[in-house]
Each structure stands twice: as structure tokens, then as C-alpha cells.
Amino acid sequence: MLDINGVQSVIPRYWGYYYFANAGVNFSVVGVDIYDKAYSKTLDNLLQTPKLDKEGMVVGKGVREIFNQNYYNEYFNFVKSDGSLKRVDVIGVFDTNTNLESNDMIFMPKELVKEIFDMQTNYATDIVLEVPNKNEIPSIISKIKQIYPDSRVITQDDIRVSYQNIFDYKSGLFLSLFVIAIFTFFIIIYDRASGLSSHEKREIGILKALGWRIDDILAWKFYEAFIISFSAFLIALITSLFYVYILQAPLLRDIFSGYSILKPSFELPFTLDFGMLSIIFFLSVPIYLAAIIIPSWKIASSDVDEVIR
Amino acid sequence: MITFKNVNKIFANDFYALKDINFHIKQGELVLLKGASGSGKSTILSLLAGLSKPSSGEVVVFNKHISKLPDDFASLFRREHIGFIFQKFNLIENLSVKENIITPLIPSNLEESIIDQRCEALLKRFDIEEKRDVLVKKLSGGEQQRVVIARALINEPRIIIADEPTANLDEKLSQDFILYLKALKEEGKTIIVATHDNLFFDLDFIDKIIQMKKGVIL
Numbered sequence: 001m002l003d004i005n006g007v008q009s010v011i012p013r014y015w016g017y018y019y020f021a022n023a024g025v026n027f028s029v030v031g032v033d034i035y036d037k038a039y040s041k042t043l044d045n046l047l048q049t050p051k052l053d054k055e056g057m058v059v060g061k062g063v064r065e066i067f068n069q070n071y072y073n074e075y076f077n078f079v080k081s082d083g084s085l086k087r088v089d090v091i092g093v094f095d096t097n098t099n100l101e102s103n104d105m106i107f108m109p110k111e112l113v114k115e116i117f118d119m120q121t122n123y124a125t126d127i128v129l130e131v132p133n134k135n136e137i138p139s140i141i142s143k144i145k146q147i148y149p150d151s152r153v154i155t156q157d158d159i160r161v162s163y164q165n166i167f168d169y170k171s172g173l174f175l176s177l178f179v180i181a182i183f184t185f186f187i188i189i190y191d192r193a194s195g196l197s198s199h200e201k202r203e204i205g206i207l208k209a210l211g212w213r214i215d216d217i218l219a220w221k222f223y224e225a226f227i228i229s230f231s232a233f234l235i236a237l238i239t240s241l242f243y244v245y246i247l248q249a250p251l252l253r254d255i256f257s258g259y260s261i262l263k264p265s266f267e268l269p270f271t272l273d274f275g276m277l278s279i280i281f282f283l284s285v286p287i288y289l290a291a292i293i294i295p296s297w298k299i300a301s302s303d304v305d306e307v308i309r
Numbered sequence: 310m311i312t313f314k315n316v317n318k319i320f321a322n323d324f325y326a327l328k329d330i331n332f333h334i335k336q337g338e339l340v341l342l343k344g345a346s347g348s349g350k351s352t353i354l355s356l357l358a359g360l361s362k363p364s365s366g367e368v369v370v371f372n373k374h375i376s377k378l379p380d381d382f383a384s385l386f387r388r389e390h391i392g393f394i395f396q397k398f399n400l401i402e403n404l405s406v407k408e409n410i411i412t413p414l415i416p417s418n419l420e421e422s423i424i425d426q427r428c429e430a431l432l433k434r435f436d437i438e439e440k441r442d443v444l445v446k447k448l449s450g451g452e453q454q455r456v457v458i459a460r461a462l463i464n465e466p467r468i469i470i471a472d473e474p475t476a477n478l479d480e481k482l483s484q485d486f487i488l489y490l491k492a493l494k495e496e497g498k499t500i501i502v503a504t505h506d507n508l509f510f511d512l513d514f515i516d517k518i519i520q521m522k523k524g525v526i527l
Contacts, residue, residue: 206399207412209360211388211464213381216416301380303362305355 001129004143006136012124014113018078018106023066029117031110055109056091062103064093081118088112096269100256173255185284192291196299204296205304214300218293225292229285237277245270310336310499311357311468316366316376318352318524326352328524330366334501336467339494339514342503344521350503352524354470357501358391359383370468388413392461392498396473398453400460402446406437409445410459417464424463431459451482458489469493471502475509483508 001010014031057076059067067076067090077085094102113119131137141153196204207217243249245268249256253268311334318327327349334340342350355361356368359375360383368376371390378386387393400409407428414424432438435455440448445456454474461469471490475483483506491514494500502509510518520527 202399203401206395206401208384209358209387209393209395209399210413210460211384211386211391212413212416213384215381216384303360305351305360 001127001144001147004140006131006133006140007129008132009130011128011130013126013128014110014117014119015125016113016117018116020066020070022070025066026104027063027106028104029106029108029113031113032107033110055112056089057106057108057112058092058094059090059107060094060102060105061096061099063106064090078116080116086112086116088116099269170255189287189291192288193295196295200296201299204299208300208304214297217300218297221292221296222289225289226285229288233281233285244268310334310371311501312367312369313353313356314367314369316356316363316368318349318356318361319364325524327356327363330526332519332526334499334517336499337494337497338516339490339500340502340517340519341509341515342501342519342521343505343510345505347523348521349524350521351472353521354472354501354503357468358387358393358470360387388417388464390466390468392464392466392469394457394461394469394471394474396476398457398477400445400453400456403444405442405444406448406456407432407441409456410463412460413464427463427465428459431462435459450478451485454478454482454486458486462493467499469498469500471500471504473504473506474502475504475506480508487512 001007016029017026018029019026067073073090075087075089077087080086088108094105114121119125129140131140137155141155144151144153204217207220208214212220249268313330313332316327316330317325320326330349330353342353344350352361356363356376357370359368359378363376366376367374370386373386375383375386393399401412404412410428410431411424414427429438432441435458437452437455437459440452445453448456475486478486487508490500490502491512494514509515
């Protein structure tokens with residue numbers, strides 16, 4: 001393939017799924033050259049303890065937990081196709097922040113992957129071609145097809161589209177939930193803003209008759225609405241944190257991470273996005289306050305004698 | 310003390326709720342506004358309290374032109390001088406007895422200890438001490454009526470306004486209310502009661518009855 005004009009490099013990749021029967025889960029085993037600069041630099045950023053100074057494997061947090069549950073603390077014995085065992089030391093664990101992606105991953109030298117999966121010397125799981133000039137990609141694909149008719153060529157754009165479809169589907173689901181929530185909220189706001197209930201009007205009338213000024217009534221309404229909306233905001237925040245980090249987001253997590261029950265379970269890393277919290281706060285509390293204060297002001301400013309008769 | 314001078318109140322479609330009303334009430338008098346529903350009694354009370362303004366004419370209370378007071382000053386005037394007893398009690402259902410009674414004083418700058426002192430005295434006077442923390446919606450009609458009177462007195466007003474105060478009470482409770490009115494009159498309060506309840510009309514402590522029909526004084 002290197003002889004095809006326009007191809008700058010050809011890199012074989014070695015990876016596969018290893019089924020660990022004891023736990024009933026799959027690990028995604030990826031072979032890398034950890035001494036390759038491109039890999040080692042990236043791995044250093046992803047590891048909790050960035051020390052890849054000996055041969056071994058780097059595992060995700062979920063993999064590490066499953067190892068520990070099965071009394072493998074320092075190493076793991078992989079069962080090869082001939083039934084013999086291959087011991088590989090654990091030399092690093094991926095950082096918790098990468099959990100969503102790295103939870104079921106095992107990175108190890110490609111020679112080990114080939115040995116565990118019993119791959120022949122000149123074989124690879126797939127091959128990556130680097131083509132600097134994008135315009136040459138279609139002609140290179142057709143040349144590969146001519147040389148290897150049973151091969152499947154996937155471009156970077158194909159992969160991107162494929163991932164995009166997955167995320168579009170997931171984000172579409174969340175978007176529809178979000179739109180329903182927003183729609184419900186604005187129905188409530190519209191209902192509040194379009195006029196107070198007869199009970200609330202009566203209450204304002206009573207207070208005014210008892211000598212409350214308009215600003216006294218508005219101050220009371222402000223405190224009342226603020227306590228309600230801010231409490232709702234806090235309750236929603238605490239409930240969602242509880243749902244995600246204590247209950248581990250049942251149902252929604254499956255949608256996000258896929259439905260595979262074969263993958264090791266993982267814990268979502270704790271993050272609190274204050275920017276997002278501010279947006280939610282300013283889109284809810286002040287709007288609710290306005291929806292209460294404005295109609296209250298209208299009622300309090302008008303003659304209330306009709307209301308209290 | 311209270312003067313209505315050539316007062317008219319006109320609603321939509323040129324409907325005269327009040328037409329050329331003139332009367333004067335002295336300090337300490339108990340005056341009945343008598344008439345059928347729609348005769349204009351409640352409208353007079355509303356104008357007197359500054360809750361609405363006349364279409365023309367003057368309403369003067371304590372030498373102040375109530376009809377010309379801006380809204381906030383009218384509220385202050387009510388807070389200082391007027392106690393309201395409404396036809397349907399108009400208590401705030403989700404508040405306790407004590408909270409309802411002190412409602413008129415919440416926006417005032419009175420010290421909490423003074424408010425508490427006044428409230429306790431009224432709770433005792435109207436025999437509802439035991440119910441101070443009970444939600445008013447859980448009270449009987451008679452108890453609610455006593456809360457309403459206590460609330461009307463918490464700001465130590467000189468004028469008590471009662472709009473059909475016995476309309477929702479049985480005869481026994483109505484008689485009790487009349488006794489409370491008598492006691493308030495003896496304390497020197499000026500009381501104006503709008504009613505068409507016959508129980509009131511033979512009372513010997515009534516100073517004046519203003520008979521109304523279709524917005525005019527007969």
C-alpha cells in the first residue's frame with residue numbers, strides 16, 4: 001500500500017475484545033507502541049500515574065475494579081487461544097475524568113496483543129493509511145479496492161459521520177427531554193404571568209384593605225416567589241446530583257454509554273459546571289419572579305374593593 | 310369627623326352606584342347603613358376607607374380628603390385609622406390565627422414585642438388564646454369571626470368598618486357580634502356597619518341609621 005501514490009504512511013493496528021468469563025464482561029484491548037512519542041505523550045496526559053517505564057498494560061478504572069474483585073491486583077492472566085496463560089502487569093490506570101471512554105479499555109504493547117489474540121506475524125486487526133492530500137483519497141480507495149477486493153475502506157470522514165450519527169441520536173433524545181421540560185416551564189410561567197388566581201387576587205385585596213402599600217405587597221410577593229423558585233432550583237440541583245452520582249443515572253446512563261451489559265460498569269466522574277448552573281438559574285428564577293411580580297403589581301395598583309366583597 | 314359631600318360613584322354604562330350622597334358622622338357614633346343588596350352600602354364603605362375613589366364629590370375623614378389621597382397614602386391612612394370587618398371574614402386561609410391578627414402591622418415599624426403584646430391581649434379578650442397557632446381554615450365560624458374582630462382592632466383604629474358582618478352567622482353568633490360592637494362603641498370607637506339584618510335596627514345604642522336604596526339616601 002505504501003507504493004500507492006499519495007499514501008504517506010501505513011500503520012497496522014492491533015486490537016480486539018477480550019471476554020473475561022469470570023466477570024462476564026468484555027475488555028477492549030488495544031495494542032500500542034508505548035515508546036512511540038505520539039502515544040506516550042497522549043498516554044501521559046491520561047494516566048493517574050504517568051509512569052510507563054516497564055512492559056505492562058494501562059487499564060481503565062472499570063477494568064481495574066474487575067481485576068481487584070477477582071483478586072488480580074498487580075497483574076492479570078490472559079487466557080490465550082491454546083488455553084495457556086499470559087501474565088501482564090498493570091502499570092497504570094487511566095484518569096477518572098476519561099472514565100466514560102476509557103472504562104473498559106486496556107492499552108498494552110502491540111506484541112502482547114498479538115500474542116494474547118494469537119495473531120500471525122504479518123496480520124493486523126486493521127491498517128491505517130495516512131494521506132496528506134484529501135483530494136487523492138477517492139483514487140486511493142479505488143486502487144486499494146482493485147488490489148484487495150474483499151477489503152473495506154473507511155475514511156476519517158466516514159468515522160466522523162458514524163460518530164456524529166450516534167451522538168445526534170443521543171443528543172436528540174436529550175434535546176427532546178429538554179424541550180419538554182422547557183415547554184412545561186414556560187406554560188407555568190405563561191399561566192402565572194397571564195393573571196393571578198382569584199384566591200391570590202383576593203389575598204392582595206385583603207392586604208391592601210388592611211393597610212399594606214403596593215411596595216409592601218410587592219416585597220412580600222418577591223420574597224415568597226424567590227423562596228419558591230430558589231428552593232425549586234436547589235431541590236432540582238440536589239435531586240439531579242443525587243440521580244447522577246448516587247443512583248448512577250439509571251436509564252439515561254444506558255442511553256449515553258450504550259446498552260452493552262458486557263462492558264464493565266463505570267462511575268461517572270463528578271463535575272459541577274458553574275457556567276451551566278448560572279444559565280439555568282438565570283433562565284428560571286428571575287423569569288419566575290417577573291411572572292409573579294408583574295401581575296401582582298397590576299392587581300395591587302388597581303381598585304381592590306371588588307375583590308374583597 | 311366623617312363627611313360625605315355631594316358624592317357620586319359612576320360605574321361603566323353610566324350606572325350610578327351612588328348619587329349625590331351627603332352625610333356626617335361624629336366621633337364615637339355607631340351608624341348603620343341600611344338597605345338591600347346593591348343599594349350602595351358597600352360602595353360607601355369602600356370610599357370611606359379609600360379603597361376606591363368617587364367619580365365626583367368629597368370624602369373627608371379627620372379633615373383629610375380621602376378621595377384625593379394617592380394610593381400609598383390611602384393605605385397608610387387605613388393602617389393607622391381603620392379596622393375592617395368583612396362580610397366573608399376575608400382571613401388568609403394558610404396563616405394561623407396569630408399571623409392573621411398581626412397582618413395589618415407587619416409592614417409597620419412597630420417593635421415585635423409591642424405587636425406581640427397587642428396580639429396576646431386581643432387573643433385573651435376574644436377567648437382564642439388556645440387557638441393562636443391553629444390555621445384559620447380549621448376554626449369554626451364563631452372563632453373566625455372573633456379573629457376578624459381581633460384583626461380589625463390590632464392597629465388600635467379609631468374607625469371600625471363592618472360590611473354585612475352577620476351575613477354568614479347564625480342568630481347566636483350574630484347576637485355575640487352585636488355585644489362586641491356595643492363594647493367597642495363604649496370604648497369610643499366610631500363604627501359604621503353596612504347591613505340589612507333586622508337584628509341591628511332595634512338596638513338602643515345605635516346613633517344613626519342611613520337608609521339607602523339604589524344608590525341614594527332616602
